[in-house]
Amino acid sequence: MKKTKLNLEKVPHELLFILHVIKEESTTAWFDQYEQFLKKVNWKAFLKLAKHHRLFPLLYQQLKQMDESCVPDYVLRYLKAIYQQNTFQMMHLTAEMNLLNQQFLKKNIRTIFLKGPVLGQELYGDISLRTSCDLDVLIPLENLGDAEALLIQLGYEKDDYIETILGDWTWRHHHVTYFHREKGVKCELHWRLNPGPSFEPGFNDLWNRKKKSSLLDGSVYLLGKEDLFFFLATHGARHGWSRLRWLVDIHRLLGQEVNWHQAVHLFTKYHFQRIGGQALLLSENLLNSETPVEVKALLDKKSQQLAQQAVFYMQYMVNLHTDPVPQSVSDYHGKHLFSLMSYQQKLLYMLSCMFxxxxxxxxxxxxxxxxxxxxxxxxxxxxxxxxxxxxxxxxxxx
Known part of the structure; x- marks a missing residue:
């Protein structure tokens, strides 16, 4: 099957260079293109994009192995500094994750860590190669009260308050944030993978398919590979792939052993086929990922359109996490989120607006x-x- 080509003409040269470096190829053609990219790189823009997309650990690892005379010394020194800073941050989060996991175990609260250090270990084999600013813990909704009390006992403070009516918070929202001022750690307690209204696997199903992390003592769990692919794709799509770290996660997962038939079943069952296809097409075009034959069923014309729409976030280095978001970006993002929905999800969304x-x-x-x-x-x-x-x-x- 011929690969679908996206229009990347308006993507900044420096971002295309970053993606080229991360591909980790060692062919003559790759080195020739690498040298061509170097001739036009604006290093200030390069560093800004590397930080924005949270890809500087991988870039530092790759560039330090190249001919250092081709890259300005101050660029490598800066990448090394923020790489080391991130390494300490990930070690700090790992220690706190271990503490929280042990405390949750004592309270018989089942926990699945969604991202953070476990994802760095699982997908990159090294926690220092992925960035993370917080801990995301998935727990059963019925344990939320006990988990919150435990976090407060450990010195965390609730960092956001959800306005709700008639209990809509349980399905309209998906997490609550807590912050430990002394440790400088943010922890998000999740009871859903994504905000609603939407269809998704329940906690018990995710628990039954969970996987032990090779990090720490083996008592820390993360999502099973198929559920992880589902989560990474839906999470990245919801944020417009505005940070390409999430797409590199997909790229890494595509190179691992996954039951792809089961993965397709998940996307089909919960009506996220077009989002799965979008993630695959973006990874193919931007990172030269090899799409397993079993998941090519997710690739269609609609997923191609959605993948092209996501290029907008890369063209303009969109930041959806810092207010205020420009009105033009907010309008575009709202329309894009609606276009991501299947017919069933759009119907569910419109019904939810009546609540x-x-x-x-x-x-x-x-x-x-x-x-x-x-x-x-x-x-x-x-x-x-x-x-x-x-x-x-x-x-x-x-």
Missing amino acids: PFPEDAETLPLPKFLHFLYVPLRPFLWAWRKSTKPLFVKVFKG
């Missing part, structure tokens, strides 16, 4: 025992807000 939002309670405050009234009132409250007329109504306090 009350916290904004409805702000528009018309009601006592808690009357919150069920927000269901039939939702269309009227939405229309009222759209009319931009303030509603100064205060009814029974309860």
